[in-house]
Amino acid sequence: xxxxxxxxxxxxxxxxxxxxxxRRLRPVDGCDVATTFVQxxxxxxxxxxxxxxxxxxxxxxxxxLSASQIVFxxxxxxxxxxxxxxxxxxxxxxxxxxxxxxxxxLFLAAGMAMTGVVTAFPLILVTQVLWGxxxxxxxxxxVAWVTxxxxxxxxxxxxxxxxxxxxxxxxxxxxIAFGVLxxxxxxxxxxxxxxxGMALLGLFVAARFTERxxxxxxxxxxxxxxSTFRLGVSLLCRDHEILLVCVATMIVNGAAVVGWxxxxxxxxxxxxxxxxxxxxxxxxxxxxxxxxALHIVQARIDGVGVARHIYALTCFIGVLGLxxxxxAPDAIIGGAGVLLVxxxxxxxxxxxxxxxxxxxxxxxxxxxxxxxxxxxxSIGEICGGFALAAIAGxxxxxxxxxxxxxxxxxxxxxxxxxxxxxASPGSR
Numbered sequence: 001x002x003x004x005x006x007x008x009x010x011x012x013x014x015x016x017x018x019x020x021x022x023r024r025l026r027p028v029d030g031c032d033v034a035t036t037f038v039q040x041x042x043x044x045x046x047x048x049x050x051x052x053x054x055x056x057x058x059x060x061x062x063x064x065l066s067a068s069q070i071v072f073x074x075x076x077x078x079x080x081x082x083x084x085x086x087x088x089x090x091x092x093x094x095x096x097x098x099x100x101x102x103x104x105x106l107f108l109a110a111g112m113a114m115t116g117v118v119t120a121f122p123l124i125l126v127t128q129v130l131w132g133x134x135x136x137x138x139x140x141x142x143v144a145w146v147t148x149x150x151x152x153x154x155x156x157x158x159x160x161x162x163x164x165x166x167x168x169x170x171x172x173x174x175x176i177a178f179g180v181l182x183x184x185x186x187x188x189x190x191x192x193x194x195x196x197g198m199a200l201l202g203l204f205v206a207a208r209f210t211e212r213x214x215x216x217x218x219x220x221x222x223x224x225x226x227s228t229f230r231l232g233v234s235l236l237c238r239d240h241e242i243l244l245v246c247v248a249t250m251i252v253n254g255a256a257v258v259g260w261x262x263x264x265x266x267x268x269x270x271x272x273x274x275x276x277x278x279x280x281x282x283x284x285x286x287x288x289x290x291x292x293a294l295h296i297v298q299a300r301i302d303g304v305g306v307a308r309h310i311y312a313l314t315c316f317i318g319v320l321g322l323x324x325x326x327x328a329p330d331a332i333i334g335g336a337g338v339l340l341v342x343x344x345x346x347x348x349x350x351x352x353x354x355x356x357x358x359x360x361x362x363x364x365x366x367x368x369x370x371x372x373x374x375x376x377x378s379i380g381e382i383c384g385g386f387a388l389a390a391i392a393g394x395x396x397x398x399x400x401x402x403x404x405x406x407x408x409x410x411x412x413x414x415x416x417x418x419x420x421x422x423a424s425p426g427s428r
Contacts (some may be wrong), residue, residue: 042173063121063124078132081374089232097141107134113199164350168287179280249353249377257388285339312413315415345408
């Protein structure tokens with residue numbers, strides 16, 4: 001009798017749990033959480049990538065910035081992310097995920113729109129600081145939001161991979177749309193429009209993003225933030241897999257700074273076209289290669305050890321691409337190397353690292369731990385930027401590419417030979 005009663009109670013509990021899951025996953029205005037997240041990712045990439053394309057040319061053509069000033073902009077942006085990633089991540093874990101996302105859009109929109117109306121270098125620096133703060137609010141809170149709102153751990157890896165694919169598709173759309181807008185009007189107009197679009201996307205987040213599954217802490221704000229930070233640090237120190245991914249991310253992103261030299265290397269190899277056209281064409285082809293690669297990853301990302309294998313394999317693909325680019329006899333072969341590195345290696349390693357870390361974290365520190373990963377990216381970019389710039393200036397671009405390849409090869413071997421991700425992480 002006791003056994004039968006326990007069975008009935010267990011079935012009742014499962015039914016109530018399923019009912020709760022269905023209620024949490026109720027469509028949001030006709031669109032479920034995963035679809036809403038992917039739509040937002042696509043639109044964000046449209047405006048962001050369009051801004052990057054237009055502003056990259058604007059800094060040179062309209063603002064007349066020197067090479068050192070452009071590199072300094074990137075360094076300031078990375079430093080801003082280092083300083084703001086952890087506070088914004090802790091806030092997202094302690095107080096909520098939705099409104100940091102809205103605030104992040106407002107900072108991004110302000111920095112983007114302001115860029116199109118200033119040309120003085122100090123003011124352009126301010127725009128990039130605003131951009132960096134906005135991006136810090138978004139990173140971490142976005143993955144934490146969709147993971148909790150979806151409430152289906154078995155689906156989240158594929159949802160994140162799908163969003164990465166659509167982000168690349170959105171980037172391609174943005175390059176085409178804002179490239180045409182820049183040509184038809186002006187670079188400044190395209191930049192301002194991208195900022196306005198990002199602000200409107202913030203309103204989309206405010207209207208469409210729910211927050212049913214987040215439970216704010218009952219502690220006071222300062223105490224809650226401090227407790228969340230301590231929990232995140234504790235998890236980072238205990239979990240060797242998260243540490244491995246952070247170290248690998250730091251090295252790979254430090255090596256990835258060499259991507260700033262790709263255009264110059266291709267030009268040196270004799271790329272036969274107008275700079276704007278080939279710049280757009282290479283970006284579109286890289287996005288297409290990334291979409292294909294992530295489509296393959298999406299179908300295989302689940303399972304014990306898969307993330308580690310994919311990460312290591314992709315590192316070696318990046319090494320091959322850098323070797324091809326460094327020793328290419330002409331621009332066409334060099335362009336193929338760029339596709340392997342920028343299109344496949346950097347996109348896949350970034351996506352897999354986010355999925356891998358997200359699997360190892362719990363809801364109460366999800367955004368905080370993700371901010372540690374973002375900090376690893378920024379620190380790697382700062383250190384790698386200074387080091388590879390110095391190497392390129394002294395030894396040449398080809399040597400810098402080869403050293404970058406060696407760093408990524410070391411990372412691939414470190415991940416492949418590690419004992420991480422060889423057992424199921426369990427339910428988190």
